[in-house]
Structure formats: structure tokens, C-alpha cells
Amino acid sequence: MRHGFGTRRGGAAGWAAAGGDWAALQQVHSARVVRVSRPAAGTVLDEHGAPLHDDALPVGDALVTAAAGLTLVVQTADCLPVLLVDPVRRVAAAIHSGWRGTAADICGAAVRRMVCDWKCNPADIRAAIGPGIQACCYAVGDDLADRFAAQFTGAVIRRVNGRVHLNLSACVATALRRAGVPSQHTDIAVLCTCCWGALFYSYRRQGDDAGRLFHWIRFDG
Secondary structure: OEEEEOOOOOOOHHHHHOOOEEEOOEOOOOOOEEEOOOOOOOOOEOOOOOEOOOOOOOEOOEEEEOOOOEEEEEEEOOOEEEEEEEOOOOEEEEEEEOHHHHHOOHHHHHHHHHHHHHOOOHHHOEEEEOOEOOOOOOEOOHHHHHHHHHHHOHHHEEEEOOEEEEOHHHHHHHHHHHOOOOHHHEEEOOOEOOOOOOOOOOHHHHHHHOOOEEEEEEOOO
């Protein structure tokens, strides 16, 4: 198994260097999980927003596969990339988890799809939560803070200089644990895309000018 979390220095080169076929999504901040078994060319943008392909991609925010040699790709610009792997059943998933997808339990949905379709045991699954906006920079409104505190406990909320901030990585880790993935099997890259401008694009920092980071996972044959 190979995987990678992208930076603005590498662009699409990381997953492209893996070679072979790839699959991606039209990401819509949903809880939709798409099972793929073959490559699907389509409209995926490079880090500067230029189209790499022309055909339509499936709509969703998580890809799962047991196909060897197929690279799963998701894009982010502050949202969290989450990669899952079951080394026993040889099933992989790539997830785009923003606040909407996290609230809708996109990560739990991906785990359940792995269990349903391939009989994966959640206790065997390993998870990696990649770089994304961290609590230091993720100020949110009171309504959203109250929603997440009720769903994930108040530990995911903190106050910074009088403003309410959300720890989205902690929410995702909680969602994975609730889905049956052991806490000790989840690694979190606590790198803030908003803080680390030299390494990452950030919608919060750059607005519509932000590029996209590519994150990927694949099993070799």
C-alpha cells in the first residue's frame, strides 16, 4: 500500500507519480460514498484550477475500492483528507471531510461501506487524518459551535481571543472511533493549512484564489 498527503510544492505530481489508473470525485460536501473498481477519467482540476480531464466524475466525498493498482484521489483546501486502509481485506478509502461532511458522518459512512461490501472488521482499519485547518485558525459562529459540541462533545470547541474555534480533526477522530476504528489506529497530522502558507493552500486564507491539494492512496497488485 502507498499513500500521500499533498502540498502546494508537489501539486498533482505526488499521486501522478504513483502511476497506473486513478479515480476521483466531484466533491460536494456530502456523506455520499462511491465504490469504484475501475478508473474514471473526468473533470479534475490541478492546483491552479486548470482542468486535467473533460468527462464528468461521480458525485460524492469518499471513494472506496479493493481494486489493486487503482489510485484514489481527493482534493482539499482546508477540509480534512482522511485515508483508510484495511490491510487484512486489502480495502482502501479516500475521504474529503469538511465541516458539512463531518457533521453528516462521511467517515463513519465510509467505514460502514467497507464493512458492508467487503466484510471488513473496523478493528483492523488504519486511518490517517491529513493536513487541514486546525482549531488555531478555524473560528466559527455560535450556531455551528453549538451543533458540533452537541454532536461530538464540548471538547472539540475552544475559545481563542473571545472567538469560538472548532477542532475539526478531533471531530473526525471521534467519528472514526464511534465507527469502530480503534483510537490507537488513527494518526493525525496536526498541520494547519491556514497557518502554513508556504506548504499548503487554504480557502480560509486565500479565498477563491486558493489552489487545491491532492491526497491519494492505492494498493499495488
